[in-house]
Amino acid sequence: MIYLDNSATTKPDSAVLNSFYQASERFFANPSSIHQLGGEAEKLLQRSKEQAAQLLQVQTDEIVFTAGGTEGNNLAIKGIALEHQKRGNHIITTQVEHPSVLEAFQGLEQLGFTVTYLPVNETGVVSIDELKQAITDDTIFISIIHVNNELGSIQPVEEIGEIASQYPKLFFHVDNVQGMGKVPLKLSDSGIDLCTISGHKLHGLKGTGLLYVKKGTTLFPLFHGGGQERSLRSGTENLAGAVSLVKALRLTKERETDGIRHMYHLQTIIREKLSMMDGVFINTPEQAAPHIMNISVPGLKPEVLIHMLGEKEIYISTKSACSSKQTDESKILAACGHGRDRSASALRISLAYDSTENDIHTFLRELEEAINRLKAVME
Amino acid sequence: MQYDHILIRYGEMALKGKNRKSFILQLQNNLRQQLQEFPNVTIKRTQGRMFVLLNGHDPEVIMDKCKNIFGIQSLSLAIKVRNEEEEIKAAALWALQNEQGARTFKVSVKRIDKNFPIRSQQMNQVLGAHLLSSTIGYTVDVHNPDMEIKVEIRKEATYITSSVIPGLGGLPVGSSGKTLLLLSGGIDSPVAGFLAMKRGVEVEAVHFHSPPFTSERAKQKVLDLAEKLTNYGNKVKVHIVPFTKVQQHIFREMPDNYAMTIMRRMMMRISERICKNESILSMTTGESLGQVASQTMESMNTINEVTNYPILRPLVAMDKDDIVKISRKIDTYDISIRPYEDCCTIFVPKSPKTRPSREKVNEFEAQTDFSGLIEEAVSGIEVVTLTGKAGAEEKFNDLF
Numbered sequence: 139m140i141y142l143d144n145s146a147t148t149k150p151d152s153a154v155l156n157s158f159y160q161a162s163e164r165f166f167a168n169p170s171s172i173h174q175l176g177g178e179a180e181k182l183l184q185r186s187k188e189q190a191a192q193l194l195q196v197q198t199d200e201i202v203f204t205a206g207g208t209e210g211n212n213l214a215i216k217g218i219a220l221e222h223q224k225r226g227n228h229i230i231t232t233q234v235e236h237p238s239v240l241e242a243f244q245g246l247e248q249l250g251f252t253v254t255y256l257p258v259n260e261t262g263v264v265s266i267d268e269l270k271q272a273i274t275d276d277t278i279f280i281s282i283i284h285v286n287n288e289l290g291s292i293q294p295v296e297e298i299g300e301i302a303s304q305y306p307k308l309f310f311h312v313d314n315v316q317g318m319g320k321v322p323l324k325l326s327d328s329g330i331d332l333c334t335i336s337g338h339k340l341h342g343l344k345g346t347g348l349l350y351v352k353k354g355t356t357l358f359p360l361f362h363g364g365g366q367e368r369s370l371r372s373g374t375e376n377l378a379g380a381v382s383l384v385k386a387l388r389l390t391k392e393r394e395t396d397g398i399r400h401m402y403h404l405q406t407i408i409r410e411k412l413s414m415m416d417g418v419f420i421n422t423p424e425q426a427a428p429h430i431m432n433i434s435v436p437g438l439k440p441e442v443l444i445h446m447l448g449e450k451e452i453y454i455s456t457k458s459a460c461s462s463k464q465t466d467e468s469k470i471l472a473a474c475g476h477g478r479d480r481s482a483s484a485l486r487i488s489l490a491y492d493s494t495e496n497d498i499h500t501f502l503r504e505l506e507e508a509i510n511r512l513k514a515v516m517e
Numbered sequence: 518m519q520y521d522h523i524l525i526r527y528g529e530m531a532l533k534g535k536n537r538k539s540f541i542l543q544l545q546n547n548l549r550q551q552l553q554e555f556p557n558v559t560i561k562r563t564q565g566r567m568f569v570l571l572n573g574h575d576p577e578v579i580m581d582k583c584k585n586i587f588g589i590q591s592l593s594l595a596i597k598v599r600n601e602e603e604e605i606k607a608a609a610l611w612a613l614q615n616e617q618g619a620r621t622f623k624v625s626v627k628r629i630d631k632n633f634p635i636r637s638q639q640m641n642q643v644l645g646a647h648l649l650s651s652t653i654g655y656t657v658d659v660h661n662p663d664m665e666i667k668v669e670i671r672k673e674a675t676y677i678t679s680s681v682i683p684g685l686g687g688l689p690v691g692s693s694g695k696t697l698l699l700l701s702g703g704i705d706s707p708v709a710g711f712l713a714m715k716r717g718v719e720v721e722a723v724h725f726h727s728p729p730f731t732s733e734r735a736k737q738k739v740l741d742l743a744e745k746l747t748n749y750g751n752k753v754k755v756h757i758v759p760f761t762k763v764q765q766h767i768f769r770e771m772p773d774n775y776a777m778t779i780m781r782r783m784m785m786r787i788s789e790r791i792c793k794n795e796s797i798l799s800m801t802t803g804e805s806l807g808q809v810a811s812q813t814m815e816s817m818n819t820i821n822e823v824t825n826y827p828i829l830r831p832l833v834a835m836d837k838d839d840i841v842k843i844s845r846k847i848d849t850y851d852i853s854i855r856p857y858e859d860c861c862t863i864f865v866p867k868s869p870k871t872r873p874s875r876e877k878v879n880e881f882e883a884q885t886d887f888s889g890l891i892e893e894a895v896s897g898i899e900v901v902t903l904t905g906k907a908g909a910e911e912k913f914n915d916l917f
Contacts, residue, residue, distance in 0.1 A: 161914055161916055174733045179732040180734075181737060181913075185865070185917075199851070381916050384916075385916065
């Protein structure tokens with residue numbers, strides 16, 4: 139099997155699964171119970187937070203464990219908008235966000251917020267000048283995806299952070315679900331107030347994630363209840379999930395430098411080969427994250443190519459998994475100015491640290507063959 | 518380019534006479550201990566200062582660690598370059614651009630190596646001109662600059678240092694002997710420990726544990742507090758005294774309004790025993806005058822009667838607000854306010870005596886024999902040694 143759909147999800151690392159199992163079995167008590175077992179569980183939760191904070195180089199009380207990327211994004215966006223709506227009702231994001239951001243903004247629009255959706259250039263990147271111009275006295279929030287989930291384009295979030303920090307009432311959220319472990323990003327002293335991370339993109343488990351909430355940032359919670367996670371997210375803590383997330387983060391951090399270099403190497407191989415293939419267009423810009431390669435083969439139905447490769451046990455995907463069930467064209471590619479023929483025929487190849495050069499050569503060979511076979515049928 | 522070492526300046530230690538060397542060695546040793554997790558770091562002493570050579574490690578993480586070490590007056594990140602004009606220019610420019618928020622600067626060159634062809638004054642101008650012409654928006658301000666770029670041209674190399682960041686001051690922990698800190702779990706005692714450490718004292722802690730009246734969590738809270746103190750020293754040994762029987766006996770046999778005073782005296786007696794066993798020469802408490810019933814002048818007088826060991830009370834003249842401020846700074850506040858019962862809150866008499874007398878208390882204590890119970894408590898002491906994050910909670914380690 140050659141699995142090249144790591145941006146949709148990754149295979150859980152066996153060490154992560156083992157941590158989850160161990161934590162579930164040994165520390166099953168509710169951390170809020172006052173007996174000894176509860177105490178142990180609470181201590182483990184605290185240690186998990188300390189470890190996560192250490193790995194991200196932030197403060198322990200800046201970590202909120204969540205159930206993943208969608209929750210993190212929603213908590214950050216709605217949490218800020220609802221908590222601080224008295225300060226202003228203008229919020230800013232981009233046209234190339236993940237649906238969990240885009241639709242949260244659309245939801246807030248229905249509640250009366252004014253939203254600016256920043257356009258992007260042909261490489262999928264927003265313009266700093268346009269962002270600056272969009273900020274008004276009424277702006278309370280900016281949310282920007284760090285690494286685009288379909289294209290791999292990198293937004294200049296460091297620069298945006300510097301701008302945001304000049305406006306005291308403005309909060310800045312970064313959706314770093316695709317960027318974690320792929321494009322290093324410093325959180326402390328960055329002007330970033332909130333940052334979403336998901337476990338299952340890092341060989342962790344579905345239903346795990348965390349939201350970085352900078353000290354002093356207040357949020358209106360999505361869930362009310364028992365006051366867990368400093369009342370930002372009530373509900374009995376998913377302790378084993380949190381432990382497994384920390385394990386996944388640690389493994390990622392340990393391998394990050396080498397892993398990134400390795401994926402860039404593989405990405406270059408793919409780019410060189412595909413740019414020579416007839417009828418194949420490369421959508422991922424030169425300056426992009428190392429793990430994503432988005433291409434279009436206009437005229438061929440992407441689903442068909444995916445199924446043909448699937449028969450060879452090679453797994454890639456069309457656009458984002460969260461929007462791939464809609465048969466429409468990719469909104470992201472459309473926002474970059476690509477025509478319908480190209481934005482409706484996109485394929486995404488996404489790598490992991492463990493992808494091998496051999497796998498990539500096999501995949502490229504099979505892709506070429508599939509394209510040729512399909513073209514022969516179409517003619 | 519990256520900062521490759523940290524320059525450390527001593528405070529008060531520099532004023533010491535013949536003992537100076539031992540203070541400096543202690544500081545070097547403490548730095549080594551705190552930076553253990555960074556295998557490539559080396560620490561060098563030179564005339565009047567110390568260098569932490571980063572050898573590729575992240576400067577900021579190590580700076581943060583160094584900021585917690587007593588005995589350091591101030592620190593600066595520094596770059597070492599060869600004695601070449603162009604290299605010095607490039608490094609100075611990098612240092613300026615790397616300083617967030619700085620808009621005005623000043624260059625101060627010290628030419629210690631007189632073989633370097635450009636004189637200090639002239640080099641100031643060369644560098645200033647280079648920085649101004651290579652950047653936009655910066656101006657020179659020689660009186661009150663946002664950032665002073667110090668350039669020291671020495672024989673072996675040139676050092677360029679950025680802004681001076683204040684350290685914690687004080688004396689290196691371990692240079693002033695050992696004390697036994699009475700650690701209750703409240704806000705005050707960890708702050709008292711911190712301040713004792715500031716004067717170079719190594720801290721061991723004693724905690725009185727009364728299961729089942731006080732829970733495992735109350736004990737853990739104290740261990741967590743002690744763990745925080747390891748950020749400022751090397752390790753903290755906690756002596757956990759099984760106190761249930763002593764406490765029950767007091768509250769059964771002694772008059773209600775004197776129970777608290779007598780309990781404190783028992784704690785002092787047991788603590789003195791620990792001091793003797795461990796060759797510790799003093800005790801430290803978080804008492805601040807007038808805060809609660811046990812901290813009136815009369816109470817101190819009565820409680821202090823049972824030991825002639827010096828009792829350090831670093832908080833004695835401090836207001837609660839100031840104590841809370843320090844506890845937030847050293848990150849113990851959030852632990853201290855965890856709502857578990859401790860040995861001082863569990864058997865609180867309705868109206869404790871605020872003006873106890875030595876005569877009365879001795880009269881009461883003479884009515885019953887505590888020596889067997891004290892002996893039993895001392896022999897049942899459990900010792901937990903906290904060494905900082907690395908060794909903590911082995912049962913959890915395999916999970917992460």
